[in-house]
Amino acid sequence: MSETEFKEVPIGTSAVFTKTVSESDVYQYAGISGDFSPNHIDEEYMKEGRFGARVAHGTLLLGFMSAASARLYLGRTASMGYDRVRFIKPVFFGDTIRTEYKVREYDHTKKRVFADVTCTNQRGETVAVAVNVRAYIG
Amino acid sequence: MSETEFKEVPIGTSAVFTKTVSESDVYQYAGISGDFSPNHIDEEYMKEGRFGARVAHGTLLLGFMSAASARLYLGRTASMGYDRVRFIKPVFFGDTIRTEYKVREYDHTKKRVFADVTCTNQRGETVAVAVNVRAYIG
Amino acid sequence: MSETEFKEVPIGTSAVFTKTVSESDVYQYAGISGDFSPNHIDEEYMKEGRFGARVAHGTLLLGFMSAASARLYLGRTASMGYDRVRFIKPVFFGDTIRTEYKVREYDHTKKRVFADVTCTNQRGETVAVAVNVRAYIG
Amino acid sequence: MSETEFKEVPIGTSAVFTKTVSESDVYQYAGISGDFSPNHIDEEYMKEGRFGARVAHGTLLLGFMSAASARLYLGRTASMGYDRVRFIKPVFFGDTIRTEYKVREYDHTKKRVFADVTCTNQRGETVAVAVNVRAYIG
Amino acid sequence: MSETEFKEVPIGTSAVFTKTVSESDVYQYAGISGDFSPNHIDEEYMKEGRFGARVAHGTLLLGFMSAASARLYLGRTASMGYDRVRFIKPVFFGDTIRTEYKVREYDHTKKRVFADVTCTNQRGETVAVAVNVRAYIG
Amino acid sequence: MSETEFKEVPIGTSAVFTKTVSESDVYQYAGISGDFSPNHIDEEYMKEGRFGARVAHGTLLLGFMSAASARLYLGRTASMGYDRVRFIKPVFFGDTIRTEYKVREYDHTKKRVFADVTCTNQRGETVAVAVNVRAYIG
Numbered sequence: 001m002s003e004t005e006f007k008e009v010p011i012g013t014s015a016v017f018t019k020t021v022s023e024s025d026v027y028q029y030a031g032i033s034g035d036f037s038p039n040h041i042d043e044e045y046m047k048e049g050r051f052g053a054r055v056a057h058g059t060l061l062l063g064f065m066s067a068a069s070a071r072l073y074l075g076r077t078a079s080m081g082y083d084r085v086r087f088i089k090p091v092f093f094g095d096t097i098r099t100e101y102k103v104r105e106y107d108h109t110k111k112r113v114f115a116d117v118t119c120t121n122q123r124g125e126t127v128a129v130a131v132n133v134r135a136y137i138g
Numbered sequence: 139m140s141e142t143e144f145k146e147v148p149i150g151t152s153a154v155f156t157k158t159v160s161e162s163d164v165y166q167y168a169g170i171s172g173d174f175s176p177n178h179i180d181e182e183y184m185k186e187g188r189f190g191a192r193v194a195h196g197t198l199l200l201g202f203m204s205a206a207s208a209r210l211y212l213g214r215t216a217s218m219g220y221d222r223v224r225f226i227k228p229v230f231f232g233d234t235i236r237t238e239y240k241v242r243e244y245d246h247t248k249k250r251v252f253a254d255v256t257c258t259n260q261r262g263e264t265v266a267v268a269v270n271v272r273a274y275i276g
Numbered sequence: 277m278s279e280t281e282f283k284e285v286p287i288g289t290s291a292v293f294t295k296t297v298s299e300s301d302v303y304q305y306a307g308i309s310g311d312f313s314p315n316h317i318d319e320e321y322m323k324e325g326r327f328g329a330r331v332a333h334g335t336l337l338l339g340f341m342s343a344a345s346a347r348l349y350l351g352r353t354a355s356m357g358y359d360r361v362r363f364i365k366p367v368f369f370g371d372t373i374r375t376e377y378k379v380r381e382y383d384h385t386k387k388r389v390f391a392d393v394t395c396t397n398q399r400g401e402t403v404a405v406a407v408n409v410r411a412y413i414g
Numbered sequence: 415m416s417e418t419e420f421k422e423v424p425i426g427t428s429a430v431f432t433k434t435v436s437e438s439d440v441y442q443y444a445g446i447s448g449d450f451s452p453n454h455i456d457e458e459y460m461k462e463g464r465f466g467a468r469v470a471h472g473t474l475l476l477g478f479m480s481a482a483s484a485r486l487y488l489g490r491t492a493s494m495g496y497d498r499v500r501f502i503k504p505v506f507f508g509d510t511i512r513t514e515y516k517v518r519e520y521d522h523t524k525k526r527v528f529a530d531v532t533c534t535n536q537r538g539e540t541v542a543v544a545v546n547v548r549a550y551i552g
Numbered sequence: 553m554s555e556t557e558f559k560e561v562p563i564g565t566s567a568v569f570t571k572t573v574s575e576s577d578v579y580q581y582a583g584i585s586g587d588f589s590p591n592h593i594d595e596e597y598m599k600e601g602r603f604g605a606r607v608a609h610g611t612l613l614l615g616f617m618s619a620a621s622a623r624l625y626l627g628r629t630a631s632m633g634y635d636r637v638r639f640i641k642p643v644f645f646g647d648t649i650r651t652e653y654k655v656r657e658y659d660h661t662k663k664r665v666f667a668d669v670t671c672t673n674q675r676g677e678t679v680a681v682a683v684n685v686r687a688y689i690g
Numbered sequence: 691m692s693e694t695e696f697k698e699v700p701i702g703t704s705a706v707f708t709k710t711v712s713e714s715d716v717y718q719y720a721g722i723s724g725d726f727s728p729n730h731i732d733e734e735y736m737k738e739g740r741f742g743a744r745v746a747h748g749t750l751l752l753g754f755m756s757a758a759s760a761r762l763y764l765g766r767t768a769s770m771g772y773d774r775v776r777f778i779k780p781v782f783f784g785d786t787i788r789t790e791y792k793v794r795e796y797d798h799t800k801k802r803v804f805a806d807v808t809c810t811n812q813r814g815e816t817v818a819v820a821v822n823v824r825a826y827i828g
Contacts, residue, residue: 017172019588020595020606024300024576025170031445032163032170033201034155036295037208039216043296044372044398049214050275054296058217059204062197063171070175076187078177079196081224081266087217096596122596128219137188157450158457158468162438162714169583174709181710182786182812192710234458260458293448300576301446307721308439308446309477310431312571313484315492319572320648320674325490326551330572334493335480338473339447346451352463354453355472357500357542363493404495413464433726434733434744438714510734536734569724577722584715584722585753586707589760591768601766602827610769611756614749615723622727628739630729631748633776633818639769680771689740 007075008113014102015072017064023093026056033057051090058087061097061128065117068101069132074113078137085130089121096122101132111136145213146251152240153210155202161231164194171195189228196225199235199266203255206239207270212251216275223268227259234260239270249274283351284389290378291348293340299369302332309333327366334363337373337404341393344377345408350389354413361406365397372398377408387412421489422527428516429486431478437507440470447471465504472501475511475542479531482515483546488527492551499544503535510536515546525550559627560665566654567624569616575645578608585609603642610639613649613680617669620653621684626665630689637682641673648674653684663688697765698803704792705762707754713783716746723747741780748777751787751818755807758791759822764803768827775820779811786812791822801826 019025030040038045039055046054066079091097097119104114112135119128157163164178176183177193184192204217229235235257242252250273257266295301302316314321315331322330342355367373373395380390388411395404433439440454452459453469460468480493505511511533518528526549533542571577578592590597591607598606618631643649649671656666664687671680709715716730728735729745736744756769781787787809794804802825809818 017588018590018597019172019593022300022575022579022593023298024303024574024579027298027300027576028166028170028304028445028580029201031442032166032198034157034205034450035201035208036205036293036448036450038294041295041298042372043370045294055216057201057204058219059197059200060170062200063167063173063195066195066197067172067174070173078193078228079225081196081222082220083223084219084221085223086219090216094595096594155450156452156459157455160437160441160455160714161712162436162441162717165438165712165714166442166583166718169580172588174586174588174707176708179709179712180786181784183708232457234456295448298576299574300579303574303576304442304446304580304721305477307718308442308474310433310481310726311477311484312481312569312724312726314570317571317574318648319646321570331492333477333480334495335473335476336446338476339443339449339471342471342473343448343450346449354469354504355501357472357498358496359498360495361497361499362495366492431726432728432735433731436713436717436731438712438717441714442718508733510732571724580718580722581753584718584750586709586757587753587760588757607768609753609756610771611749611752612722614752615719615725615747618747618749619724619726622725630745630780631777633748633774634772635774636771637773637775638771642768 008106009072009074009103011103011105013072014100015068016098016100017068017071018096018098019064020096021056021091021093025060026093029057029060053092056091058128061091061119064097064099064119065101065130065132068099068117069115069134072101074134076137077134080112080133080135083131087128089125089127091121091127097127146244147210147212147241149241149243151210152238153206154236154238155206155209156234156236157202158234159194159229159231163198164231167195167198191230194229199257202235202237202257203239203268203270206237206255207253207272210239212272214275215272218250218271218273221269225266227263227265229259229265235265284382285348285350285379287379287381289348290376291344292374292376293344293347294372294374295340296372297332297367297369301336302369305333305336329368332367334404337395340373340375340395341377341406341408344375344393345391345410348377350410352413353410356388356409356411359407363404365401365403367397367403373403422520423486423488423517425517425519427486428514429482430512430514431482431485432510432512433478434510435470435505435507439474440507443471443474467506470505472542475533478511478513478533479515479544479546482513482531483529483548486515488548490551491548494526494547494549497545501542503539503541505535505541511541560658561624561626561655563655563657565624566652567620568650568652569620569623570648570650571616572648573608573643573645577612578645581609581612605644608643610680613671616649616651616671617653617682617684620651620669621667621686624653626686628689629686632664632685632687635683639680641677641679643673643679649679698796699762699764699793701793701795703762704790705758706788706790707758707761708786708788709754710786711746711781711783715750716783719747719750743782746781748818751809754787754789754809755791755820755822758789758807759805759824762791764824766827767824770802770823770825773821777818779815779817781811781817787817
């Protein structure tokens, strides 16, 4: 694999993306994805449940993971997928989520890179984790 | 687990969500997630690469998976995560994606349900797969 | 009219769509529709008036009516229009609106269905009503 | 009714709002309203039907009617509703819609104004009509 | 310059556009522009700084200036640019911004018009100023 | 000025932001800014004029300038304004705009940095230029 094809950064290198989740993020995300579950858009329904308020879609965090990976430029690569995505704690409107994308290892045969991704809220609690797989796309 | 807590639908039951991916979906998704990788918003850059044109974010498909799950109402549940998410083929602007969410099994001890999720384009090609895990949230 | 053309559900059948109206709903609606009346986007102006705060566009509720009708799948139909749409009470940002779409009668000659639509807020107050007319579109 | 309360423009006065309907208008409208009917977001489904392509939500036109009314400033008024809203022809992505809002009459007792509203496409075809009722809101 | 080409309004004529800046305005603006600076989307980061909270992008105000100019119809003109744009005070979410666009002078040779533009918040403080240049575009 | 206050990058350092302008960018920008000039949203009107088609708002490019500046991290700074912003050529939907933000000089007394900003389209034509002023904000 030539230098021009794939920009290999050292293992352990990480990139961070931080954003305060707004009501408009969640509402627009519902509008794009088509997920109008009451968990995200019905405050009255959520008041009565365990969470007590509307929460962000778990998959919105995958978007932040995608953004963090884009900040660690690896050349012409594309995301091949994710392993063991886990939504650990609910994310409420107004929470500030810090997403860290850290290179774990390379598979030189398949021209792939694996990274550990972690989303943390403003209280330092881990709200989601996943492993991302990226590959060279020419 | 009482009837009021969790609505158990038979194994094999599925729900479908279909949407033609628009340029505005991808651009708004970039705007919410913060992923401004040239793969999604730079047509000139993509013309020179393997794909030949801008493509949707892989994680946008996770949103469609989330939407399909919301159409198979299972009571007060929340997505706990995804296993083995794989983006198999690129999704271009204008592609119509049919997402099927099919119940695979229940874990009664942990009050969880597992589902196979598949995204197919208008040519019948599988563009993404994943396993979703949902749990009762009270 | 064949079964494949029009899926006739019993009179009195209803579908419900519920959503908490967000500031972003109203602002995006202004942006799409082009209605930038101060009633919706100027808090200072509204403080001095009868409502006391910015309100949602009445026609946004027509969108919710449209969403509720889409949840009562009637086959290849399209909305032909509305009769006697009335905006009865203002809808404020944060109000949770429950929209019920109930089949009232069929006109078999013209292949049409009429439905009563009612929007109610979280205090049980009726905020809007209308009659919707849908027709088979082949 | 004093001058400060209600700005009475002569009967027959009209205001016009013109906009080319974009794919993003329809997709964002689906996202706000929650109406994800295939009529608007599934090109493959629509290809096989009478329309041949995705169409705008009829109720999106009500938004344009609302915008046209906002251009004919009438003081502190709010829309009370619409009578006989009819969606006459489908509106496709890329159609340019000219919406004319024309004052028809005043009801001085109830402090109301009635207006005829007409939406026309770029071929001069009437695509929608309605009667709007506005009232003084203090 | 003929009447049909350029609609010359008297010097000193002004148009006003007023809008309460919403969180969704700023977040959507970040999404369109690509400016994800923490100043606008990271509440925790901003709490520790001089402003104390997230602020709107200064360039969002240029959009309001553009809107105000559009309300003072000058015929087939286009904005040629701005001189001495200054962002004087931060604009917070919820601030109501009144933008006044006032014609200063005409350059008949170059078929141009110059205007002074001022943005003021709800406390009467000037938050931004600029000079706009518009020209006839045929 | 200490290192912690202001991250001074060498004069001549530049950052680039590239984006293909979508119809949804322009329409959402109209929606946020309130600038509904026919130049941007009325295709029929524009067909008859010099440009021949809808164009992006000039001020949208200011957003791209803002995004490019955010990619050249300068510590806790905020944009103080712009000098001599000029929109030189129209930007059409689908044009790919490369925005370069290049540090020109520092004013150590006022803790300010000046940068030359240039927007170029896919044919290498300069479509806009400006000078940006940023300052330390603590």
